[in-house]
Amino acid sequence: MLGFLQNWLPVNASQHGPMIDQMNALVHWLMLVLFVGWGLYFLYVLFRFRAAANPRASYVGAKSHVSQYVEIGVAVVEVVILVFFAIPAWAVWVDPVIDPDNTFEVRVVAEQFAWNVHYPGPDGVFGATELDLISPTNPMGLDRSDPYAVDDVTAINQLNMPLGADVTVLLSSKDVIHSFALPQMRVKQDAIPGLLIPLHFKPIMATPTEARFPACNADKTCWEIACAQLCGLGHYRMRGFYTVMEADEFDVWMAEQVAAVMPAQPPAEAADAPAEDGEVQPGDDGAH
Ligand SMILES: [Cu+2]
Numbered sequence: 001m002l003g004f005l006q007n008w009l010p011v012n013a014s015q016h017g018p019m020i021d022q023m024n025a026l027v028h029w030l031m032l033v034l035f036v037g038w039g040l041y042f043l044y045v046l047f048r049f050r051a052a053a054n055p056r057a058s059y060v061g062a063k064s065h066v067s068q069y070v071e072i073g074v075a076v077v078e079v080v081i082l083v084f085f086a087i088p089a090w091a092v093w094v095d096p097v098i099d100p101d102n103t104f105e106v107r108v109v110a111e112q113f114a115w116n117v118h119y120p121g122p123d124g125v126f127g128a129t130e131l132d133l134i135s136p137t138n139p140m141g142l143d144r145s146d147p148y149a150v151d152d153v154t155a156i157n158q159l160n161m162p163l164g165a166d167v168t169v170l171l172s173s174k175d176v177i178h179s180f181a182l183p184q185m186r187v188k189q190d191a192i193p194g195l196l197i198p199l200h201f202k203p204i205m206a207t208p209t210e211a212r213f214p215a216c217n218a219d220k221t222c223w224e225i226a227c228a229q230l231c232g233l234g235h236y237r238m239r240g241f242y243t244v245m246e247a248d249e250f251d252v253w254m255a256e257q258v259a260a261v262m263p264a265q266p267p268a269e270a271a272d273a274p275a276e277d278g279e280v281q282p283g284d285d286g287a288h
Contacts, residue, residue, distance in 0.1 A: 001025040010183040013205035013223075013244065017186040096166075096200045104165035109140060110178035110191040113234035115225050116140050117159045121151030121258055134174075153257040157240035158213065159225060162250040163206045169199040179229035182242060188228055203244040213241040 002025040012018060107118035107126060116139045120126045127142055127149020134141035140154050161167050171180050173191040180199070181188040189199045207223050209215075216222035225240035245253060 001028055011205070012184070012186065013203055013207075014185040014187070015202040015204050017184075020186040098166045098168070098200065102165050103168060104162055105168045105170065106159065106161065107140075107170045107172075108159065108180060108191070109172050109174055110180065110227070110231075110238075111139070111174040112176065112232045113227070113238035114139070115157050115159070115180075115227075115238075115240035117155040117157075118142070119153040119155075119254065119257070120148075121153055122254075123148060123151055127152040151258050151262060153254065153261055155257075157225070159240065159242040160250060160253060161203060161242070161244055162247040163203055163244050164247065166200065166202055171197045171199055176231050177229055178227050178231045178238070181226040181228035182223070183226065184223050190229060205244065206246055207243045212243055216241075 002021060005021070005025060005028065009021065012021060105120060105124075105126075109116040109118070118126060118129075118140050125148040127144070128146040129141045130143050131141055133143055138154075139156060142149050142152055142154060144150065169180070169189075171189055171191045172195060173193045175193060177193070178191040179188060180191050182201075184205075185201050185203065187199060187201050189197060191197070208221070210219055211221040211223050213222060223242050223244075225242050227235060227238035229235075231238065
Protein backbone atom coordinates (compact mmCIF):
# COMPACT_ATOMS: atom_id res chain seq x y z
CA MET A 1 0.00 0.00 0.00
CA LEU A 2 2.78 2.43 0.97
CA GLY A 3 4.60 1.77 -2.30
CA PHE A 4 1.36 2.34 -4.20
CA LEU A 5 0.67 5.66 -2.42
CA GLN A 6 4.25 6.81 -2.99
CA ASN A 7 3.47 7.09 -6.69
CA TRP A 8 1.72 10.35 -5.79
CA LEU A 9 3.38 11.47 -2.57
CA PRO A 10 6.05 14.18 -2.68
CA VAL A 11 9.57 13.25 -1.64
CA ASN A 12 9.94 12.64 2.07
CA ALA A 13 12.46 15.08 3.55
CA SER A 14 11.81 15.14 7.30
CA GLN A 15 12.69 12.79 10.10
CA HIS A 16 9.13 12.06 11.19
CA GLY A 17 7.85 11.79 7.59
CA PRO A 18 8.05 7.98 7.27
CA MET A 19 5.80 7.62 10.34
CA ILE A 20 3.18 9.89 8.77
CA ASP A 21 3.33 7.90 5.54
CA GLN A 22 3.07 4.62 7.45
CA MET A 23 -0.03 5.89 9.24
CA ASN A 24 -1.44 7.09 5.94
CA ALA A 25 -0.96 3.59 4.48
CA LEU A 26 -2.61 1.95 7.53
CA VAL A 27 -5.61 4.27 7.25
CA HIS A 28 -5.92 3.42 3.55
CA TRP A 29 -5.87 -0.31 4.38
CA LEU A 30 -8.56 0.21 7.01
CA MET A 31 -10.70 2.21 4.58
CA LEU A 32 -10.25 -0.46 1.90
CA VAL A 33 -11.42 -3.19 4.28
CA LEU A 34 -14.40 -1.07 5.40
CA PHE A 35 -15.29 -0.17 1.80
CA VAL A 36 -15.25 -3.79 0.61
CA GLY A 37 -16.99 -5.05 3.78
CA TRP A 38 -19.81 -2.50 3.71
CA GLY A 39 -20.12 -2.88 -0.07
CA LEU A 40 -20.64 -6.65 0.28
CA TYR A 41 -23.11 -6.10 3.11
CA PHE A 42 -25.02 -3.59 0.99
CA LEU A 43 -25.30 -6.10 -1.87
CA TYR A 44 -26.46 -8.81 0.56
CA VAL A 45 -29.17 -6.53 1.99
CA LEU A 46 -30.35 -5.55 -1.49
CA PHE A 47 -30.78 -9.24 -2.31
CA ARG A 48 -32.08 -10.50 1.05
CA PHE A 49 -34.79 -7.84 1.44
CA ARG A 50 -35.76 -7.48 -2.21
CA ALA A 51 -39.42 -6.52 -2.84
CA ALA A 52 -40.20 -9.69 -4.84
CA ALA A 53 -39.43 -11.93 -1.86
CA ASN A 54 -40.88 -9.54 0.75
CA PRO A 55 -44.21 -8.21 -0.57
CA ARG A 56 -45.30 -7.09 2.92
CA ALA A 57 -43.13 -4.95 5.25
CA SER A 58 -42.19 -6.56 8.57
CA TYR A 59 -43.34 -4.50 11.57
CA VAL A 60 -41.46 -6.70 14.05
CA GLY A 61 -37.86 -6.09 12.98
CA ALA A 62 -34.80 -7.89 14.28
CA LYS A 63 -35.29 -9.97 17.43
CA SER A 64 -31.71 -11.07 18.12
CA HIS A 65 -29.36 -9.02 20.31
CA VAL A 66 -26.35 -9.49 18.01
CA SER A 67 -26.35 -5.90 16.73
CA GLN A 68 -26.50 -4.60 20.31
CA TYR A 69 -23.43 -6.64 21.31
CA VAL A 70 -21.58 -5.59 18.17
CA GLU A 71 -22.24 -1.92 18.93
CA ILE A 72 -20.98 -2.28 22.50
CA GLY A 73 -17.91 -4.09 21.18
CA VAL A 74 -17.19 -1.29 18.68
CA ALA A 75 -17.55 1.34 21.42
CA VAL A 76 -15.11 -0.54 23.70
CA VAL A 77 -12.54 -0.91 20.90
CA GLU A 78 -12.79 2.81 20.09
CA VAL A 79 -12.28 3.82 23.72
CA VAL A 80 -9.20 1.57 23.90
CA ILE A 81 -7.77 3.09 20.68
CA LEU A 82 -8.40 6.62 21.91
CA VAL A 83 -7.14 6.26 25.50
CA PHE A 84 -4.24 3.84 25.04
CA PHE A 85 -2.97 4.74 21.56
CA ALA A 86 -4.21 8.08 20.22
CA ILE A 87 -3.78 10.24 23.33
CA PRO A 88 -0.26 8.91 24.23
CA ALA A 89 0.80 9.28 20.58
CA TRP A 90 -0.48 12.88 20.58
CA ALA A 91 1.45 13.65 23.77
CA VAL A 92 4.68 12.43 22.12
CA TRP A 93 3.90 14.42 18.99
CA VAL A 94 3.26 17.79 20.64
CA ASP A 95 6.15 17.53 23.10
CA PRO A 96 9.13 16.31 21.08
CA VAL A 97 12.64 15.86 22.40
CA ILE A 98 14.64 18.75 20.96
CA ASP A 99 18.42 18.92 20.92
CA PRO A 100 19.11 22.30 22.60
CA ASP A 101 22.40 22.75 20.73
CA ASN A 102 20.86 22.29 17.34
CA THR A 103 17.67 24.30 17.29
CA PHE A 104 16.49 26.67 14.61
CA GLU A 105 13.60 28.98 15.42
CA VAL A 106 11.71 31.10 12.94
CA ARG A 107 8.44 32.98 13.07
CA VAL A 108 5.92 32.67 10.29
CA VAL A 109 2.93 35.01 10.19
CA ALA A 110 0.24 34.28 7.63
CA GLU A 111 -1.86 37.01 6.08
CA GLN A 112 -4.23 37.38 3.15
CA PHE A 113 -2.41 36.35 0.98
CA ALA A 114 1.22 35.86 1.86
CA TRP A 115 3.63 34.20 4.29
CA ASN A 116 5.76 36.58 6.35
CA VAL A 117 8.98 35.12 7.71
CA HIS A 118 10.93 36.53 10.67
CA TYR A 119 14.42 35.24 11.59
CA PRO A 120 15.87 36.29 14.98
CA GLY A 121 19.34 36.92 13.49
CA PRO A 122 22.72 36.05 15.10
CA ASP A 123 21.58 37.04 18.63
CA GLY A 124 18.91 34.34 18.50
CA VAL A 125 16.29 36.66 19.99
CA PHE A 126 13.27 37.90 18.08
CA GLY A 127 13.07 41.70 18.13
CA ALA A 128 9.86 43.40 19.23
CA THR A 129 7.03 43.75 16.74
CA GLU A 130 4.28 46.37 16.94
CA LEU A 131 0.89 46.45 15.27
CA ASP A 132 1.27 50.20 14.60
CA LEU A 133 4.48 49.64 12.65
CA ILE A 134 2.95 47.25 10.13
CA SER A 135 3.21 48.71 6.64
CA PRO A 136 3.76 47.45 3.10
CA THR A 137 7.51 47.77 3.60
CA ASN A 138 7.43 46.28 7.11
CA PRO A 139 4.78 43.56 7.03
CA MET A 140 5.95 42.06 10.34
CA GLY A 141 5.77 45.42 12.13
CA LEU A 142 9.35 44.93 13.31
CA ASP A 143 10.55 47.66 15.69
CA ARG A 144 14.13 48.36 14.56
CA SER A 145 14.71 50.58 17.60
CA ASP A 146 14.59 47.50 19.82
CA PRO A 147 18.19 46.28 20.36
CA TYR A 148 17.14 42.70 19.69
CA ALA A 149 15.58 43.71 16.37
CA VAL A 150 18.69 45.31 14.87
CA ASP A 151 19.99 42.04 13.40
CA ASP A 152 16.60 40.49 12.62
CA VAL A 153 15.87 39.44 9.08
CA THR A 154 12.44 39.32 7.48
CA ALA A 155 11.25 37.87 4.20
CA ILE A 156 8.04 37.30 2.31
CA ASN A 157 7.05 33.98 0.75
CA GLN A 158 10.50 32.46 1.07
CA LEU A 159 11.55 30.42 4.10
CA ASN A 160 15.10 29.08 4.35
CA MET A 161 16.28 26.64 6.98
CA PRO A 162 19.42 24.64 7.74
CA LEU A 163 19.59 20.93 7.08
CA GLY A 164 19.51 18.67 10.13
CA ALA A 165 18.42 21.29 12.68
CA ASP A 166 15.52 20.79 15.05
CA VAL A 167 13.26 23.36 13.43
CA THR A 168 10.58 25.18 15.40
CA VAL A 169 8.22 27.32 13.36
CA LEU A 170 6.27 29.72 15.58
CA LEU A 171 3.12 30.10 13.58
CA SER A 172 0.45 32.78 13.75
CA SER A 173 -1.87 34.77 11.53
CA LYS A 174 -2.77 38.43 11.08
CA ASP A 175 -6.31 38.02 9.86
CA VAL A 176 -8.12 34.74 9.21
CA ILE A 177 -7.32 31.05 9.66
CA HIS A 178 -4.73 29.82 7.18
CA SER A 179 -2.97 26.48 7.08
CA PHE A 180 0.80 26.19 6.82
CA ALA A 181 1.62 23.11 4.75
CA LEU A 182 5.10 21.86 3.83
CA PRO A 183 4.35 18.68 1.85
CA GLN A 184 7.95 17.39 1.73
CA MET A 185 8.21 17.81 5.52
CA ARG A 186 4.87 16.09 6.09
CA VAL A 187 3.83 19.16 8.07
CA LYS A 188 0.48 20.88 8.09
CA GLN A 189 -0.80 23.19 10.81
CA ASP A 190 -3.53 25.79 10.98
CA ALA A 191 -2.34 29.37 11.54
CA ILE A 192 -4.85 30.99 13.87
CA PRO A 193 -5.08 34.71 14.66
CA GLY A 194 -4.35 35.35 18.34
CA LEU A 195 -2.46 32.10 18.84
CA LEU A 196 1.28 31.41 18.57
CA ILE A 197 1.54 27.75 17.62
CA PRO A 198 4.92 25.99 17.75
CA LEU A 199 5.50 23.41 15.06
CA HIS A 200 8.46 21.01 15.15
CA PHE A 201 10.20 18.99 12.50
CA LYS A 202 13.70 18.03 11.39
CA PRO A 203 14.67 18.33 7.72
CA ILE A 204 16.91 15.43 6.67
CA MET A 205 17.34 16.33 3.01
CA ALA A 206 18.51 19.55 1.37
CA THR A 207 16.22 20.95 -1.32
CA PRO A 208 17.63 19.76 -4.66
CA THR A 209 18.64 22.47 -7.13
CA GLU A 210 15.80 21.69 -9.52
CA ALA A 211 13.28 22.28 -6.72
CA ARG A 212 14.54 25.75 -5.85
CA PHE A 213 12.70 28.88 -6.83
CA PRO A 214 12.22 30.12 -9.52
CA ALA A 215 13.41 27.47 -12.00
CA CYS A 216 11.26 24.87 -10.24
CA ASN A 217 8.09 26.36 -11.69
CA ALA A 218 8.77 24.92 -15.11
CA ASP A 219 9.58 21.45 -13.73
CA LYS A 220 6.81 21.53 -11.10
CA THR A 221 9.38 20.38 -8.55
CA CYS A 222 9.12 23.42 -6.22
CA TRP A 223 9.10 22.93 -2.51
CA GLU A 224 6.11 25.07 -1.75
CA ILE A 225 4.57 26.56 1.33
CA ALA A 226 0.97 25.89 0.45
CA CYS A 227 -1.96 27.50 2.21
CA ALA A 228 -4.07 24.42 2.91
CA GLN A 229 -7.14 26.24 4.22
CA LEU A 230 -9.52 28.22 2.03
CA CYS A 231 -8.82 31.70 3.40
CA GLY A 232 -10.40 34.14 0.97
CA LEU A 233 -10.61 35.16 -2.66
CA GLY A 234 -6.84 35.18 -3.14
CA HIS A 235 -6.30 31.79 -1.49
CA TYR A 236 -5.20 30.26 -4.80
CA ARG A 237 -2.22 32.60 -4.99
CA MET A 238 -1.12 32.26 -1.37
CA ARG A 239 1.97 30.37 -2.39
CA GLY A 240 5.36 30.60 -0.77
CA PHE A 241 8.54 28.61 -1.17
CA TYR A 242 10.91 27.02 1.25
CA THR A 243 14.44 25.78 0.90
CA VAL A 244 16.44 23.46 3.11
CA MET A 245 20.11 24.44 2.79
CA GLU A 246 23.28 22.70 3.90
CA ALA A 247 24.17 24.26 7.27
CA ASP A 248 27.22 26.18 5.96
CA GLU A 249 25.31 27.38 2.91
CA PHE A 250 22.58 28.62 5.24
CA ASP A 251 25.12 30.43 7.46
CA VAL A 252 26.57 32.25 4.44
CA TRP A 253 23.11 33.21 3.24
CA MET A 254 22.02 34.41 6.70
CA ALA A 255 25.21 36.45 7.13
CA GLU A 256 24.47 38.23 3.84
CA GLN A 257 20.94 39.03 4.97
CA VAL A 258 22.13 40.32 8.33
CA ALA A 259 24.78 42.48 6.67
CA ALA A 260 22.10 43.96 4.45
CA VAL A 261 19.85 45.03 7.34
CA MET A 262 22.44 46.10 9.92
CA PRO A 263 22.98 49.87 9.94
CA ALA A 264 26.38 51.05 8.73
CA GLN A 265 28.71 51.00 11.72
CA PRO A 266 30.68 54.12 12.74
CA PRO A 267 34.43 53.46 12.18
CA ALA A 268 35.24 52.88 15.87
CA GLU A 269 32.55 50.24 16.30
CA ALA A 270 33.12 48.72 12.91
CA ALA A 271 36.55 47.56 14.02
CA ASP A 272 34.95 45.38 16.72
CA ALA A 273 32.10 44.07 14.68
CA PRO A 274 33.82 41.42 12.51
CA ALA A 275 35.38 39.75 15.54
CA GLU A 276 32.01 39.51 17.32
CA ASP A 277 30.14 38.27 14.31
CA GLY A 278 32.92 35.93 13.28
CA GLU A 279 32.18 33.51 16.12
CA VAL A 280 28.48 33.31 15.43
CA GLN A 281 28.52 33.49 11.66
CA PRO A 282 31.52 31.86 10.03
CA GLY A 283 30.36 33.04 6.61
CA ASP A 284 30.34 36.68 7.64
CA ASP A 285 33.89 37.50 6.47
CA GLY A 286 34.10 40.63 4.39
CA ALA A 287 30.55 41.65 5.11
CA HIS A 288 31.65 44.85 6.84
CU1 LIG B 1 -4.32 31.35 3.32
